[in-house]
Amino acid sequence: MSSLNAQELFEILVRDHAEMLTLYLRSLIRDPGTVDDLFQETMLVAWRRLDDFDRNRSFGPWLRGIAGKLVLAHRRKYATSKAITCEEEVLQHLEGRMQQVQKQAGDTLPEKLAGLEYCLQALPEKYGKVVKLRYREELSIGSLAERLELTVETAKKRLQRGRARLLDCLKRRMATSVS
Amino acid sequence: MSDSHDPADASKSPTPAERASRILEEGLPEDLRDLQLEEQQEILDHCWMDAVLETVLHPDSGAKETRIQRVFAAIEEEKRSQTGAAPLRPVSSDLQPTLPERSVRKWRFPQTFLTATAAIAALLLLSWGLSLLTPGQGPNQPIGLPTRSVQAAINQTLAQVQKPIDRQYRLTFEKKERNVPLPVDELLLYTRGGHQLAFEMELPVVGTVWFGGTPERTWLVPPIGRVLVSNDPFLLKRWLEQRGSDAWEDAEHSMPFLHLETALTRLKERYHLEIVAENVKPQDLGLEPSEESKEAKNTFEELATTEPRWLHIRGIKEDEADRFWPETIDLFTEETTGVAQRMVFHWKPEGRELVLSYLGEGPMPEDWYLHQGHHGAFRRVMEFHQPAE
Numbered sequence: 001m002s003s004l005n006a007q008e009l010f011e012i013l014v015r016d017h018a019e020m021l022t023l024y025l026r027s028l029i030r031d032p033g034t035v036d037d038l039f040q041e042t043m044l045v046a047w048r049r050l051d052d053f054d055r056n057r058s059f060g061p062w063l064r065g066i067a068g069k070l071v072l073a074h075r076r077k078y079a080t081s082k083a084i085t086c087e088e089e090v091l092q093h094l095e096g097r098m099q100q101v102q103k104q105a106g107d108t109l110p111e112k113l114a115g116l117e118y119c120l121q122a123l124p125e126k127y128g129k130v131v132k133l134r135y136r137e138e139l140s141i142g143s144l145a146e147r148l149e150l151t152v153e154t155a156k157k158r159l160q161r162g163r164a165r166l167l168d169c170l171k172r173r174m175a176t177s178v179s
Numbered sequence: 180m181s182d183s184h185d186p187a188d189a190s191k192s193p194t195p196a197e198r199a200s201r202i203l204e205e206g207l208p209e210d211l212r213d214l215q216l217e218e219q220q221e222i223l224d225h226c227w228m229d230a231v232l233e234t235v236l237h238p239d240s241g242a243k244e245t246r247i248q249r250v251f252a253a254i255e256e257e258k259r260s261q262t263g264a265a266p267l268r269p270v271s272s273d274l275q276p277t278l279p280e281r282s283v284r285k286w287r288f289p290q291t292f293l294t295a296t297a298a299i300a301a302l303l304l305l306s307w308g309l310s311l312l313t314p315g316q317g318p319n320q321p322i323g324l325p326t327r328s329v330q331a332a333i334n335q336t337l338a339q340v341q342k343p344i345d346r347q348y349r350l351t352f353e354k355k356e357r358n359v360p361l362p363v364d365e366l367l368l369y370t371r372g373g374h375q376l377a378f379e380m381e382l383p384v385v386g387t388v389w390f391g392g393t394p395e396r397t398w399l400v401p402p403i404g405r406v407l408v409s410n411d412p413f414l415l416k417r418w419l420e421q422r423g424s425d426a427w428e429d430a431e432h433s434m435p436f437l438h439l440e441t442a443l444t445r446l447k448e449r450y451h452l453e454i455v456a457e458n459v460k461p462q463d464l465g466l467e468p469s470e471e472s473k474e475a476k477n478t479f480e481e482l483a484t485t486e487p488r489w490l491h492i493r494g495i496k497e498d499e500a501d502r503f504w505p506e507t508i509d510l511f512t513e514e515t516t517g518v519a520q521r522m523v524f525h526w527k528p529e530g531r532e533l534v535l536s537y538l539g540e541g542p543m544p545e546d547w548y549l550h551q552g553h554h555g556a557f558r559r560v561m562e563f564h565q566p567a568e
Contacts, residue, residue: 135236
């Protein structure tokens, strides 16, 4: 049986971890273009340093470790960048969340996050509507406030509270439902 | 629980959820390092939740695949550069109306990126302006002005602009005082009439970007992410700035070039114009058809086949206060038709030079000057408008 060469192996790893890396970067950066740039930069750094990777360990945390450093470096360089600046220890907390997701049942990221659908259904209607309009239909705050005949501030509050409830719900479900 | 906003809360420190909301809804960059670790973690949790919602409620599998393809294209690019093979894509490959490939991205971040964007910024602003200066009538359709005055030649250019003909120009850009090749030194510019254009850029780090539209409505198709449509004339500038480049800081000064009447008026009124030579043969200028233009000839048979004679006009900047404008502009127009065949722009202090070379004309698809002509159906489009003054 012929063995995979380094690039073939790397391609498998990239495909397996692309969604998780994107989720990680989106948590730290608001600008989609910068997310894409850092996605590529992370993968390229990983490719160049593949020899340094301990193959007895999981690839995902290693990859996101690279990404975290690149995000912080990016934020240092570009003061106006829509990236969050935080202590490196806080990135460990985010990595903890990612590992919780990784442990969920399912092959793809949406499958691993299937619990979110339950949480959405359990959300009070006034929050659920705002969340769905914001994320499913991608309406701006102003547009969804207009659609629901709310003030912008009220719409923001509902979105904030809806998201907070979903976060609590998802954390609980992930803690109790591990593959 | 009330959802209304209590003004009395304004004096209190925002909660982590509120801080997260400011980041997420208002796009504010946040430095959390002054906060307690627990607060930082909580804020990040909210941002993570936002990312989860985006991922699950609006999945975009096409974008994922594109990201992966770009990674491997960049790896291939890196391998090629290590083996010394030139990765530059020939400009002629863009002459056929195909969808842009999402592929190679140069990987020299960030100095090269800034250099590139600085170069491209000037180039793009001028390219639009120059495209508006170009005639819109075929080479076999002489206007036949009876006299050969400078003003008449420029007016002839102005008169040609409104013709709805698709034309292609090659733009080359050099920075002579530094013997360093620019990351982007050649572009193919498509124009229709004087007011529509489209061009593709291969930006280091960013990747392939299509930009185009009219002076009133511009669009930008990045390699990944939302397609942007706006009435904002600074769309490209703002987009580049979001990626950390300040290369467009002075773009406002160049923006008048985006409008034909302003550009021509400025050229006529603020440059000293003179005729350098008449009956110039292109060969006299040492111009040999490049590989690209040979290919263009095959593609665009309308390209002049008779021996052309050009009129060479030079404009010299009269007012140094126009500091962003080229010191000199050399315009070569085809004497019979008035088609601008070649324009050379010099910024003496910087040693920069931009050359616009006419390749030919040929019909492009109807949607070529629309963003829809340059991306797949799956792409999301974000339209935003600046309020009218």
